[in-house]
Amino acid sequence: MAPVPGPSTAPISPQEHAPTISTPIQAGRLARDDPATMAQYYPPLQPTQGVGMRPPTTREEMVYPGPPPVLGDRLHNGPNYTAPGSHCLLDRPVKPEAFSAMYGGGVVTTQYGAQIGHVADLQDLYRLGLKEDSDRPDGSNFDTYPGHRSVPARRGAFKDQELRAKTALTRKMGSCIRCKMQRIRCNLDPENENGPCIACRKVNVSSRIYRLSCLRLKIVDCKLYKPGQVPGHEWTSRWKDSVLDDIEVWAPGEQRTIRVTEGYTNMFVELRVREFVPQPGDKLERTWVDKNGVLQRRAIPPFAIVDLEDAKNSYNRYMKRGLENCCVRLLGPRDKLLHKTYFFAINRVKDGQDFFLLPTERNLLALTLELWMTARLTTKTLEIIGNERLGMSLDLIDDPTNDMHHKTPVPPVLGAQIDSFLIHQIQSQLRRRTLEELQRMTQEKKQKTWLTTYLVTFILLHNIGLVTKHDAEYARKHGMKRHWAREDSVKEYEMGANTLLAYFHYCNKGIYPFSAECRDADLRSLAELDDDAIELVHYTRQYIAEHKAQWEDLWKGEGDWKDKGFKKYEHEYYYVSQLFEPNWQPRNMP
Template structure:
């Protein structure tokens, strides 16, 4: 009787292997691939590169980003732009950044720079359910205020302190005006998060159409193509979600229905709340924090996927890569323009 054969296979981390048509008595032993061993000099060099990060050019070429000359640019970029270099397309500066770290939305609040803290200050145990709708007409360039899809949010009253913001000032033709609000806040952040995520997922096509309001014809055509590609591309769908949420956090919700927390409907055309029943600032800030947390996780996932596709340089992925970059750039442009308007409004309100 023949002795069992030993088959030794080296496999990398996370990889799998299937063996077929082997002797049924064979003994399969799998040896994990060993890590590359470096000497102390090489380890120090690798650590230095990781701390400094590789430039985009070297990342695309999958080459080591070395600095042997007295320059802020790596050796590869210096050589590529030298007079001895052959005809080239790449002519960007030596930039050492990570694509997944790109800032594609507003990541803070002017009025609540340190966040909202209401733990342990609830005024009563009775929660109220308010129905919120996004005012579509609040987008720049639109004239008619319409109600978008709505969500239900659970809130409770709380005991205010000296640093809580429960009012908002704005400049009207007749002078400075102030809108005061009752102390209410979100009592179930987990439930609010689920409601906000469902709002986007169930109404993505609706909000993408909102993005096209008064947009350039090329923007509208591009968003239409993105919606056609979204069912088959998680990258395109992810960038559309980022664009929609970035637009949703640009304006606060309005209250609809019978429960208004005692807040009156705003009829002043010069008010930022015109045409709706506004929500309390603390509650609005909490929803804003939840939106930004959702955006943070979506951005990390989407930009990691975008980086993989960009660096793979496969021609068949050009369309979804183009659509993703176009949508992200359009989102960045809107976010910066909105922040400029917010800063100007805040400057007028405070002084």
């Protein structure tokens, strides 16, 4: 018998791992007792040392090895495969690579002295005629067989110190969107580390081709809601590092049940509260500045939530039940873009029979809407309704310019408790899950998920506009000598908006889906949109055309927005409208 080729060091493709159904070759096709017969099909081989496949050591060639092949799979799928019934081995020679997938890294010695890898499965011997069919057991035990997994090679340490330094710098500075989306190394310019990366600099910039700037941004870094109370206007100093503890010292008296609402829905949340003994740092009054610039104060009794976990669960239920009512109250007429887009997303989440939507898409939309709802609860003053008002009268706040005029405010410490678990427990978790899933879906670059990423980006941008407006209103309410109550936070909101817009425009190469050049056939075949989705795209195109001039003035601070300074950032369409801006580039707030 002629020597059989030893183990191959050729790279193994992942396609070779799938199990196959073997078609045995007739016995006696190759006479294993006649070495001369075998020799005419295979060149003589010298004994070789059996070694395992070593991974490349250079960074550019480094690959992670895929799973090992199923034995004989190369014969069925590779260039040596011949249809069953033909003379595959007699008509043409079989290349040695066809045998390489059959052997592992071990070494055995044949009766002819050649060293070969261990035969991993007897089925290949029967199929190649190297073992008599008469010795083959009955049954279908050999019809299929699993692959054998090898231990994947681990990447070693860098041997090139310059490459190590470049990698460390890239990790520190971050990869730009273009390199991240194309999955290529983002090499920074050593002479200008904060400037465009080398790959972006090499892009041939044409006046007719839209090119996004080199931006090192991550979706998961977006800030989407206020971080807490405004410094200097805290309601209590009890809880540090966002850790919410129960009240330790209660005043004599029984628990009471109150109903609170922010006014966006026709619903309320019931909370069990009790009077507590104040400690230094607890605020016991509500303050505001009236239209004449005079600071107003009103004393509020010290009540707090008794069971924080129960209150948190009540709010979780309320957010799900009150979402649609909140949208109706906030989003304006049904014929406006905000209303149509939000309720399209809501209906997609509710429709369990929507076969155009993947489960991951439905989950992302649900997370986004829930996150949007929680942000509304922390940007609106809560009031107490019902019979139990903790001893406060309806005329406690008698200033018509105050949003709590003839309403009952919640006690400050109680409000701080609600803010704390909404922001640091509910919102933080929703934000992380939403942004991680959005970044994953965006970087997959699947055309089918385009509509979902658009809807999520639309809702998050609108949310940023709302929290930005709230920050300005809070500063005016408390007579601050600045436009924003939290200036650093507002700039973080804007950075988050630019991040979302940058990824959206990069993936869409501008606004193509909303342009007249995009045909319905393209939307159906590429984005797999149904009739309702295409109707939304048509409506959005029309709305863009009708408001183009108004939005351009808004972006540039011209027309009605001239000399209004930061006021344009409070407009609910300021960030949303930039989704439809041709040749978009990020703007920085002064």
